[in-house]
Amino acid sequence: MTTKEYTVKINLTGGIVSAGDLYHILEAAEKAEVQNIRFGNRQQLFIMVAHDKLWDLQRDLIEADIIYELDADEHPNILSSYVTEDVFYHANWVREGVYKDILDLFDYRPQVKINLVDNNQAFVPFFTGNLNFISSETSNYWFLYIRFPKTNIIYQWPSLVYSEDIPGISSAIERLIFAHKELFYDQRAIDGNRLHDMVRASGNFVIQPITHSLKLPEFKLPYYEGFNRYGNKLWLGIYRRDELFPVSFLKNICKICLQTRIGQLYTTPWKSLVVKGIELPDRDLWDNVLSSFRINVRHASNELNWQVEDQCAYGLNLKNYLVQKFNEDDVRTYRLCFAIKTQPKTGLFGSIIIRTQQDIANGATLTEELFEILYTRDFNPNSKDFISYKKGLSKEELHGHLVALCEFYYEQQSDPEPLAVAVLSSEQAQSATTELAVHKVYQCQHCFTMYDENFGDEFNKVPQGTPFEEIAGYECPTCGAPKENFAVTGSSLALT
Numbered sequence: 450m451t452t453k454e455y456t457v458k459i460n461l462t463g464g465i466v467s468a469g470d471l472y473h474i475l476e477a478a479e480k481a482e483v484q485n486i487r488f489g490n491r492q493q494l495f496i497m498v499a500h501d502k503l504w505d506l507q508r509d510l511i512e513a514d515i516i517y518e519l520d521a522d523e524h525p526n527i528l529s530s531y532v533t534e535d536v537f538y539h540a541n542w543v544r545e546g547v548y549k550d551i552l553d554l555f556d557y558r559p560q561v562k563i564n565l566v567d568n569n570q571a572f573v574p575f576f577t578g579n580l581n582f583i584s585s586e587t588s589n590y591w592f593l594y595i596r597f598p599k600t601n602i603i604y605q606w607p608s609l610v611y612s613e614d615i616p617g618i619s620s621a622i623e624r625l626i627f628a629h630k631e632l633f634y635d636q637r638a639i640d641g642n643r644l645h646d647m648v649r650a651s652g653n654f655v656i657q658p659i660t661h662s663l664k665l666p667e668f669k670l671p672y673y674e675g676f677n678r679y680g681n682k683l684w685l686g687i688y689r690r691d692e693l694f695p696v697s698f699l700k701n702i703c704k705i706c707l708q709t710r711i712g713q714l715y716t717t718p719w720k721s722l723v724v725k726g727i728e729l730p731d732r733d734l735w736d737n738v739l740s741s742f743r744i745n746v747r748h749a750s751n752e753l754n755w756q757v758e759d760q761c762a763y764g765l766n767l768k769n770y771l772v773q774k775f776n777e778d779d780v781r782t783y784r785l786c787f788a789i790k791t792q793p794k795t796g797l798f799g800s801i802i803i804r805t806q807q808d809i810a811n812g813a814t815l816t817e818e819l820f821e822i823l824y825t826r827d828f829n830p831n832s833k834d835f836i837s838y839k840k841g842l843s844k845e846e847l848h849g850h851l852v853a854l855c856e857f858y859y860e861q862q863s864d865p866e867p868l869a870v871a872v873l874s875s876e877q878a879q880s881a882t883t884e885l886a887v888h889k890v891y892q893c894q895h896c897f898t899m900y901d902e903n904f905g906d907e908f909n910k911v912p913q914g915t916p917f918e919e920i921a922g923y924e925c926p927t928c929g930a931p932k933e934n935f936a937v938t939g940s941s942l943a944l945t
Contacts, residue, residue, distance in 0.1 A: 455503050456760065457496040457510070458518045463529035463552050463565065464492030464716045468706035470515070471714060475700045477509035485693035489759040490577075490797070491562065492716040493526040497760075516558075524558040529565040530573035532715035532723050536684045537671045542588040543567040547612060554616040561598060561623050562796070565615070568592075571666045572673065573718055574798035575831045576603065580619050583663060585609055590657050593618075595641060598626065598634050599794055601833045604641025611655035621648045638929035668800070668830050669784055670754050673721060675746040676732070683727040685735060688748060692720055692757075692765060698742040705734050718798070719753065751775050756788040756797045764789040767803070767844070774848040780855060784862075786830040787851075800830040801854060803847065806840070818844050822851065826899060828858050834899050837907070891917050891935040893925040900935060 564578030593606035788799025
């Protein structure tokens with residue numbers, strides 16, 4: 450008989466946890482006979498505990514003043530790029546004190562996903578939250594992009610937000626969204642300007658006009674594992690292939706931190722752990738604990754650039770299978786980011802998406818495994834504009850098509866003027882001529898969804914090759930905006 454397990458989730462706000470607090474959490478887990486813990490995509494911590502040990506764990510967490518949720522995620526963690534400071538890049542003005550001041554001002558537990566991200570880094574995703582605050586070039590002011598809950602509708606706040614107003618404006622937006630779900634929650638069309646006017650009427654916030662548009666860096670995932678030097682110190686990144694971090698190992702990590710006066714540890718959206726501020730003479734202490742627990746800290750780069758849903762054994766097994774195939778063929782994946790989605794609306798970060806075409810339920814027996822491969826336009830992992838590449842693929846077919854898509858990406862990069870082109874099957878490519886047809890690409894001005902006649906619009910049953918001008922009564926498949934709301938955003942190239 451299998452003992453029922455519960456999931457205890459602990460939010461590590463901003464991906465920051467003191468060595469002392471983490472040690473208390475680990476002690477409680479150890480007393481409850483928990484062997485391993487996990488970290489999540491939103492920098493949170495998960496503990497799987499047996500039914501007969503749950504009460505002991507809850508009691509110890511409460512005594513340590515640790516807030517947790519049981520088998521729930523009603524309060525998503527506030528995600529931040531604080532972990533990247535100094536070790537992956539040098540911020541202009543978003544320093545430690547700014548992050549901490551903002552996080553300390555949150556006097557409530559958000560029910561929407563909030564991202565607090567510096568625009569100079571590419572390690573932490575920008576738009577995976579519902580409220581995405583992205584630093585501007587103006588000190589202490591942030592862009593705000595709202596991705597309305599249960600949708601891919603993105604609305605840009607028409608003014609910059611002051612640092613100290615972030616908690617207050619987040620609270621106001623959340624209250625209005627949940628009070629008016631018929632307007633702002635899981636709707637096909639949403640009027641962001643209406644929400645803006647309601648928030649402005651609900652409180653006084655500092656207003657700063659947007660004078661320069663947001664410019665995001667090119668995606669280049671830094672190698673985030675192992676010992677790395679910055680200045681006269683070291684930082685250590687720890688990644689686990691199975692996502693399991695032994696409790697006893699982490700307790701030793703915390704002890705070394707306390708012994709060497711390292712106050713904080715950092716979790717990442719890649720489910721890894723980062724330790725900053727290691728003094729060079731203390732390197733042996735860290736090497737010894739890694740050796741004692743047989744912790745490997747030099748995995749291949751093409752294993753690190755994957756996003757898998759939290760606590761998803763199916764997705765993790767599929768990732769490991771595909772990584773093994775990539776390693777066998779020595780596939781280059783630099784500047785690419787892969788995500789495996791088994792459930793809808795998980796908001797994972799990726800330039801190439803592997804999506805299951807069947808429900809993956811706990812314990813479900815699958816009669817047939819089918820997958821779809823998608824990629825984002827220009828292979829930008831921060832985009833929500835997905836293009837379907839192949840459907841109805843078996844697990845065995847995935848690897849070959851993913852390799853072909855990677856090749857397609859690098860071919861685009863070698864083009865001096867990369868353009869979005871139609872993806873042809875090998876049979877179509879062999880019979881294609883070299884004649885090129887150039888046409889306009891249209892974009893919804895409300896939610897930024899693209900229409901490219903190379904791909905048509907499956908949702909609206911518009912076949913491939915249909916010019917936008919010839920579609921009568923067209924509506925945006927994402928937000929429902931009329932055809933008049935679309936404007937030319939560029940050109941696209943197709944083989945004919």
